Amino acid sequence: MRAVIADGAGGPEILSVGEVPTPEPGAGEVLVRVAAAGLNRADLLQRQGFYPPPPGASETIGMECSGTIEELGDGAEGWSVGDQVTCLLAGGGYAESVAVPIGQVMPVPDGVDLVTAAALPEVAATVWSNLIMVAGMSEGDSLLVHGGAGGIGSFAIQFATARGIRVLTTGGTPAKLEFCRELGADAAIDYHEQDFVEEVKALTEGRGVDVVLDNMGAKYLARNISVLADGGRLVVIGMQGGAKAELDIASLLQKRRSVTATALRSRPVAGKSEICRGVVEDVWPLVGRGRIRPIVETVMPLDDVRAAHELMEAGSHTGKILLTP
Structure with missing residues (x-):
């Protein structure tokens, strides 16, 4: 699959798009075909070499995405192939597919399109x-x-x-x-x-x-x-x-x-799963009723990842920057 590759640590110029092995969902995981991935400040730190992913997580940058479930791992109950979801990730979002623990998979809130939904999980x-x-x-x-x-x-x-x-x-x-x-x-x-x-x-x-x-x-x-x-x-x-x-x-x-x-990324899966349950229960209804709307500055293709990081570093944007594979 296509994914963003970081050649060492440094500025946006170290980022490029290349071919990497498609992940396989483990026990209690699903494989999600990514529709869009959100950028976060932590992504810049990871690129600069200051914020490595937790042990066992994908080395590919990207802590949130939306997409469609394309494969179920063993014991991945409660979800079906074809479900549209939005996901909180420890890494791996800047890619065509990502494996996600089921506790960090959430439904797309009512009234939100699949690409825009990528702006929601991390925030x-x-x-x-x-x-x-x-x-x-x-x-x-x-x-x-x-x-x-x-x-x-x-x-x-x-x-x-x-x-x-x-x-x-x-x-x-x-x-x-x-x-x-x-x-x-x-x-x-x-x-x-x-x-x-x-x-x-x-x-x-x-x-x-x-x-x-x-x-x-x-x-x-x-x-x-x-x-x-x-x-x-x-x-x-x-x-x-x-x-x-x-x-x-x-x-x-x-x-x-x-x-x-506090830090979100380094929490164990059980802790992040508890947070995701709280978000679905307390936050998604507010999104569905229009009390909260996802704010998206721009949607850019994955191949423009360098420009996306430059935009985030400039600090002139409002809301989220999204990448689409």
């Missing part, structure tokens, strides 16, 4: 697991999500708003800030022109927010903690702003704040 699983499982958010809470115009951010705004959560977000251009407001954000803060700490405190009358969903890591650590309300939770899901920073324990103790860092 839905990341947002649901972190806001609900980790942070325990509920109606009436408040959330600050950084990078609201990106894949994770745009989904988080819609999901939290649909759950009755007040959402504040950050963005880097007037167009992105307006986009976030259109998605339901109560306020959008320009991180180039405004201090998000001052703005959040002003918008919450000094209280702060219950949860911060952060993709920056070290760069924002102290500032994120400072905008947490009493009992607030900082959930770190990325390191775009570095991996190391000083942590002021006193600032946590005084107001019973907490910091959690």
Whole structure:
């Protein structure tokens, strides 16, 4: 089959499309013919040599896809050949076919076409697991999500708003800030022109927010903690702003704040399967009713994978970038 091959580690120029063996589904797996694969920031890190796939996972980049089941492994119950699905992957998405554990296979939500469905698994699983499982958010809470115009951010705004959560977000251009407001954000803060700490405190009358969903890591650590309300939770899901920073324990103790860092890809299959069940139960109905819509910036052929990575690195896009074999 055709798949994206990385020649070592480096920039987009190391990526090309070539022939690799078609995977065979193991016990409890299905083979999915890929309709589209979604790009994620972690894909860039893997290409650069900083984020290898978990042991046993495909070396091919790609952590989410949509497609059609074309073969069942032993014990792969609950699915049939020909079913249209969307999948959370440990790797292998940038290809014509991929083997997937059945717990990480989900139906395509109502009202979503098969290609667009590739924009959903990673963002839905990341947002649901972190806001609900980790942070325990509920109606009436408040959330600050950084990078609201990106894949994770745009989904988080819609999901939290649909759950009755007040959402504040950050963005880097007037167009992105307006986009976030259109998605339901109560306020959008320009991180180039405004201090998000001052703005959040002003918008919450000094209280702060219950949860911060952060993709920056070290760069924002102290500032994120400072905008947490009493009992607030900082959930770190990325390191775009570095991996190391000083942590002021006193600032946590005084107001019973907490910091959690999570990763989705490295979870065991059982953990990812639990998350996928939660997504199907809690998130897919919101998608089906139009409360959440997948945001797709562009769909590009697999042969344009280098250009797709360059677009993601430029950071000018809103929503997801998809590749079609």
